Amino acid sequence: MAEDKVDELLQKLQKYFSHITASEIMNKNVITLTSERTLWQAKELMKIRKISGIPVVNDQRKLIGIISIEDIIMALEKNYIKEPIGNHMTKRVVSFSPDEPLESIVSKFERYHFGRFPVVDKNKRILGVISKKDIIRAILERFRLIYVHDERRSQILEKEAEWFDKSLITGDYVKKSDADFVFQINYTNVDLAGAGAAKLKFFLTKKGIGETLVRRVAIATYEAEVNVVIHSESEGAIYCWIEKTCIKVRVEDHGRGIENIEQAMKEGYSTATDHIRELGFGAGMGLPNIRRYSDQMVVMSEVGKGxxxxxxFCERG
Structure with a gap:
């Protein structure tokens, strides 16, 4: 894909995936060199790995500089290609923090025109690198996780009963009777919106689940529960299964349904009434927040059917 086409694509997509952070995009398999290595060694490594720059680190893996293909070209022209990298590396390196959002990442690519940027923690230890290809890959992966673009999605949509009885992610029948946690959502009292998420948080904490993971589950479940209360005009349910490597949560209702899922996924989009907004709900962050805090998410809906x-949710390293 031509460079200008990549830039155009990133401009169009970043507003839909603004929640993605550097830690989710970065390539953790980082090629690094230490300062005593020669520019010639850097050149050969770039050629073998087909990369345009290499971070330079010290013995503690702290970022101290970067060597680029432009530095190599200059070294060849001026005949110092066998000198140490430390003598010629760029020491003032533009980098990303792990929690840097996509908008800022794309902005830096546009501003500095580098091929890749290192990601470092607060102690300057290198965690990964990000290229434009890494950004595209992360966005495509999000598309895969959010929507089911296969024959099973079409089959489920054609058979209403199936998407209430089958897992949207695996396609297996859901054993709701085996759920570790069940909560019936009462849509008639908006003051109770979030009660199920609070009980689920307490339940998971009692089970010894880690605080960070419990928090992510609670936030995403709260958003899904509130959507049932303020939009569905129908009672709903929360189901949770604690599995060996992850926690699975399913929130469903048989109410009004979502007319346009793609539009509903956009931050700030909401169909909530003025009354609901006055109560502090309906900010248009429900589905985007669910997407942000979960590791996998699939939404299935049809108008008038729910x-x-x-x-x-899995532990994140």
Whole structure:
């Protein structure tokens, strides 16, 4: 794909995936060199790995500089290609923090025109690198996780009963009777919106699940529960299964449904009434927040038939 086409694509997509951070995009398999290595060695490594720059680190893996293909070209022209990298590397390196959002990442690519940027923690230890290809890959992966673009999605849509009885992620029948946690959502009292998420948080904490993971589950479940209360005009349910490597949560209702899922995924989009907004709900962050805090998410809906939101949460390293 031509460079200008990549830039155009990133401009169009970044507003839909603004929640993605550097830690989710970066390539953790980082090629690095230490300062005593020669420019010639850097040149050969770039040629073998087909990369345009290499971070330079010290013994503690702290970023101290970067060597680029432009530095190599200059070294060849001026005949110092066998000198140490430390003598010629760029020491003032533009980098990303792990929690840097996509908008800022794209902005830096546009501003500095580098091929890749290192990602470092607060102690300057290198965690990964990000190229434009890494950004595209992360966005495509999000597309794959959010929507089911296969024959099974079409089959499920054609058979209403199936998407209430089957997992949207695996396609297996859901054993709701085996759920570790079940909560019936009462849509008639908006003051109770979030009660199920609070009980689920307490339940998971009692089970010894880690605080960070519990928090992510609770936030995403809260958003899904509130959507049932303020939009569905129907009672709903929360189901949770604690599995060996992850936690699965499913929130469903048989109410009004979502007319346009793609539009509903955009931050700030909401169909909530003025009354609901006055109560502090309906900011248009429900589905985007669910997407942000879950590791996998699939939404299935049809107008007049209801909504199923299925989420998977795993420990993040």
């Amino acid at each position: 909504v199923v939101v299925e989420m998977i």
